[in-house]
Amino acid sequence: MSATSAQADSGPAISAKRGAISIRGITRIFAGSVAAVDHVDLEINAGEFFTLLGPSGCGKTTLLRMIAGFETPDKGRILISGKEMQDVPAHKRAVNTVFQSYALFPHLNVQDNIGFGLRMRGMKPADRKKRVDSIMELLQIGQFATRSAAQLSGGQRQRVALARALVNEPDVVLLDEPLSALDAKLRAELQIELLRMQKRLGMTFIFVTHDQHEALVMSDRIGVMSRGKLEQVGPVLDVYEKPRNVFVAEFLGLSNIWPITPTGEHSARAPIGEISITAPLSGDGMAMIRPEKIWIYNDSAAPKDRPNLFFGTVREAIYMGASTQYRIELAGGQSVLAIDTNNQAAERSWRPGEPVAVELKPENIMLVSP
Known part of the structure; x- marks a missing residue:
């Protein structure tokens, strides 16, 4: 049975809290036979800071892209806030993504970058400005409102990209190694700032990284991936103190x-x-x-x-x-x-x-x- 047929028989949406994610038997195959993600089952709680950790090529970014709707699973189901995502395109999912490259519009200033999604949704200018001003205040970037994206430092761009994701008030925020291009001191500062902000907002954050320290500092729970499979999932302390196998023990610390x-x-x-x-x-x-x-x-x-x-x-x-x-x-x-x-x-x-x-x-x- 195809993935589409399986979804058609799945029945109505399942009751779940806003921001909860259920991943069931997800598989993504490239080049005909390479399983980038291999039958992954995962439950992510609403309001959780969950990190996918693993080496390059382990499948963590592919899994993130399937949650976002940028990749289509070959098998399995993804539910966000209890709703099936099989036939829901990326732009209609209650999910926003912060990319490693930030993907800001260089011809727009900060406030226009942040408010772009709201403008596309047809929000009135006065309401849009109020929402944008609020998120800029939260991330302490109001002083850069009229500055072009090209004039910002790496840390400032990271904040703008995050503001653009949060301003739409999504159920889930996906972060694909957004701190990897920053210097060590700024990266450490933004790790703590990002974690504090997530706790204040109560949104579900899914963070992808290959940096073990980053995963330990920021996460409620960690999923360690290798060769398309989840090797271990659990609270940070459990995964670090009681690794299930040699791979997890060696990769995490x-x-x-x-x-x-x-x-x-x-x-x-x-x-x-x-x-x-x-x-x-x-x-x-x-x-x-x-x-x-x-x-x-x-x-x-x-x-x-x-x-x-x-x-x-x-x-x-x-x-x-x-x-x-x-x-x-x-x-x-x-x-x-x-x-x-x-x-x-x-x-x-x-x-x-x-x-x-x-x-x-x-x-x-x-x-x-x-």
């Missing part, structure tokens, strides 16, 4: 990952040596611990009689401002990556060549699928 073979219900043999784990073990698998969960001690001050205590030598110390990243070679030749904060830098810092001990607390070691 730094990690130490080893194959393990059980030697008991809560113990296993790993390349670094015998380790204790809180989770019960039933067979060979993979174990993961985040670098910031590893405790570092001067070798002479290491605690006694604790599990998962290993001795080694600092081989690399990379100062990162708020923290220092260490590569520590253990006695058996394996290395671990550890991160320590610099709040007590004078007392807790180690140089390459110094002997240290590291502790991997059992409750911080997670089991992950290959």
